[in-house]
Amino acid sequence: MKIETMPEPYPSAICINTINPNVKLMEYAVRGPLVIRAAEIEEELKRGVKKPFDEVIRANTGDCQAMGQAPITYIRQVLSLALQPELLDIVDYPADVKERVLTLLKGCNGGSLGSYTESLGIEVIRRYVQQFIEERDGVPSDYRDIILTTGATQGIKSILQLLNCPVDNKKTGIMVPIPQYPLYSATAVEQGMQLISYFLEEETNWGLNINELKRAIDEAKEICIPRAIVIINPGNPTGQVLTRANMEEIIKFAYEENLLILADEVYQSNVYEDGIEFNSFKKVLVEMGEPYKNMALASFMSCSKGYTGECGLRGGLVEIFNFPADVKAMFYKNLSAQLCPNTVGQAAIFCLVNPPREGEPSYELFMEEKAKVLKSLKERAQLVHEVLNSFEGFSCTIIQGSMYAFPQFKLPPKVIDLANECGMSPDQFYAFELLENTGVCIVPGSGFGQKPGTYHFRTTILPKIDKLKIMLEKITSFHIDFIAKYS
Amino acid sequence: MKIETMPEPYPSAICINTINPNVKLMEYAVRGPLVIRAAEIEEELKRGVKKPFDEVIRANTGDCQAMGQAPITYIRQVLSLALQPELLDIVDYPADVKERVLTLLKGCNGGSLGSYTESLGIEVIRRYVQQFIEERDGVPSDYRDIILTTGATQGIKSILQLLNCPVDNKKTGIMVPIPQYPLYSATAVEQGMQLISYFLEEETNWGLNINELKRAIDEAKEICIPRAIVIINPGNPTGQVLTRANMEEIIKFAYEENLLILADEVYQSNVYEDGIEFNSFKKVLVEMGEPYKNMALASFMSCSKGYTGECGLRGGLVEIFNFPADVKAMFYKNLSAQLCPNTVGQAAIFCLVNPPREGEPSYELFMEEKAKVLKSLKERAQLVHEVLNSFEGFSCTIIQGSMYAFPQFKLPPKVIDLANECGMSPDQFYAFELLENTGVCIVPGSGFGQKPGTYHFRTTILPKIDKLKIMLEKITSFHIDFIAKYS
16 A cells, blocks of 8 residues: 655764764874775785785884784783683782782773773772872872873864863864874864964974964964864874973973963883983972962873873873862763773773882783883884984984874975875875875875964884885885976 | 062962863763762761661662672683783682683783773773674674774763764754763763753653654754764663654654764663563664664763672673764864773773673573562562552653663652752752651752653662662652641
8 A cells, every 4th residue: 555645765863064063173093084095905905915015014003012012921910800800810820910800800890901990090000100200200299180091093183172161152262283193183173172283393303392382372262262282292193202491491382371281291201212211290390399380281192192002092191280170070070971991991091000020920011022122112113213314305303202103204395296296285295196106104284283384294113123224215216206297 | 688579479370260161061960069968868867866777778879789799700801810810720619711811811912901992992992892792783894893892981972072063053962861870961061062852751661752752852952962962772761662663764864854863872781671682773774774774873881880880890891883984084183182992991891791601601601690680570570660660759651671660750849949048959959858767868860851840760770679678668658647747
């Protein structure tokens, strides 16, 4: 039986014109179209499609273990036993590992990683984070101001969201370095906030020039209300480690402009250059004394980087400092609706801040593995810098820290015209050609931002040394051919 | 040396007047002030403060393992070995467990759970999800439309965010049942969306009355643009399982109003009443044929509930259906800035959708454990219903599914006045008194919404049977005293 009046053809309840305009606008180049194409090429290679290369080298994300870095034994021993406590009686793991597992499980509701935790994270872990930060900085910390998160990403997004308070159609402004890690621009756009770009100074090894900060904020005040400044130290994608003098200048600037300092310090253990050391913004700010030590700050850390490289476990933390009590209450309430960060990520942070101590049975192996990872990263940082900087086509600052190089290169006018015709930025055009011709997947500088008329790309230093050499060889010889082709 | 002009006392860069107004407005009762007080009471008990009870019974969240439910052996075996693959050669676990571990690790970048995954989740897991859904529903699924998430919560929040598209100052409206699980109201408020409340019908066991849906949407159209309808089935906090006839009515309503269906189906394995079965919205919609099978839908699932109860691992998934390709591209781009869902949560979903099959060595134990959990939940659902419904002060619908009872009770006018004076809702006042006098922590009905003038609370059925009996006895005798005191 046919119904007489059939319903109209279904106009989809969800369509491109009626979805969130901010979601449409936001971009995240680290996982953008280039990476999607890289995955397609991998599929094509599997299907036997002939290419001028055998494999894709993914130098686009700081994904340590994907590139062959081994997990730290101590961490995986703790995690596996914590998930399956019957193994405590079956497996012959060191006593300190087993002690950590018991401490951890005692902190879990019902003694299980399968239970929800407090929204701010398991208390005993937060207390160890406090101790870790106090040992690192030599200034007091408070576990009640430490929040465990699902990767540093979630912490950063939550803090940015908390700040979003437009007034009279003026957006909330967030100062972000250019080049930046695009999580900041993506989140700002997604939340409808105003990005206030300040340029890092490539000539002074990507330092922050206070005049440039002033220029940026003064211009921005016409259109938005600046509320916070993001500093990424050690730098991503730029690899610099800020000097203490520069940090003090930045703190004074933030003080004068009444800005919340958002210190992205996820690469704090990744410092390679001799004589250079990492200082946390909180340490510097406290040591500067009155009135700076009363400034509000949020600092982010992660188990994804450093020597642990546990990206997939999504463990992170934020320490907030000098937040008023009523603001904290609102922030904690907001976090509670996300229930809790994942327990295994929390447990990874627990291992990171509570490593084997001298004299404990796991200590030696742990120190050996940690040193090996950091030494190898240092060697690779030096190699990448040396090769790229000595090559005629590129200039590349010293990689003092983090996991990336961000070399600058010149492009012939023909490329710029061609790229325009394809609706791409010139460095994106370059990156696609590099990928299609060599299988090397890097991220064009435009994904992080760069001074107009300059071109860069970001590559990780993470491929194993042999593959890294091959990759660098591929990049440099591609560059020669590319310039020849389009000159 | 003193500086002549000292900087002004620091006006905090972050203060209550300049943070996100939506964050200030949002509420999430499941982890609200009552739960904060419960934690304080636990501390007081530890410190030896005398109370009329020895322990807090946390019946406020569906936190299975916190209440003593044992994890499923198969799942924990797979997870522990996947995190520490050397155990494959050390531990005598069943061959199917080891085979699952190898399949899982083969799907991970670099063969490690420590690597980032695709933003949508590990492909091999999504393919198993497809198979699981096809077996459940008997209709096709597509792994490319299945997204793994950090708990169902993240999936729900991401989809709601995607829909947020105000037009000419009219907010985007989301139809949400009252009573509801407050994640929906919290997220809507946080995102600046309009909640369109429709009342469930307690008299028909919390069914959806189409006239009520029409009333709600017609009123809402004056102030917002309705875009989606949330249905929680099995119900939270209400415990009903929708009949197929009711689902068909709802689908027709959504069709007529051009609404995206958001099917919260996280309790799909928690169905207790004989003769009642769970149908997914996608199955019903597809089986209804043209034109309904072309409707857009998103369905959510989790490893936190069912028989697995792995809340802390934060594993979830969303299946989207009939989303236009351009919308999917935007959604996937947006997810990419969150990098990826945590790998251990993904691995838990892998176990859930790829359980031991008949004939495999883990099969018997797995089936035994699964049946034991579900049987015990069924017994507890029946017990809670029986006790609460037979008690003079309460009426309580049959708990057909999920993990909660939502009994109704009457309150004397004196309580209502007193509560007003304290700035509380009357049921919140009741819940605080219950907590302070008995240590039982439930959530007042106002946290989920209820018809004006009616009072409810939500309790989980999760305490172990002996403790559950004590809890029910505490609640009923408290109720008698409370009513006597305030009448």
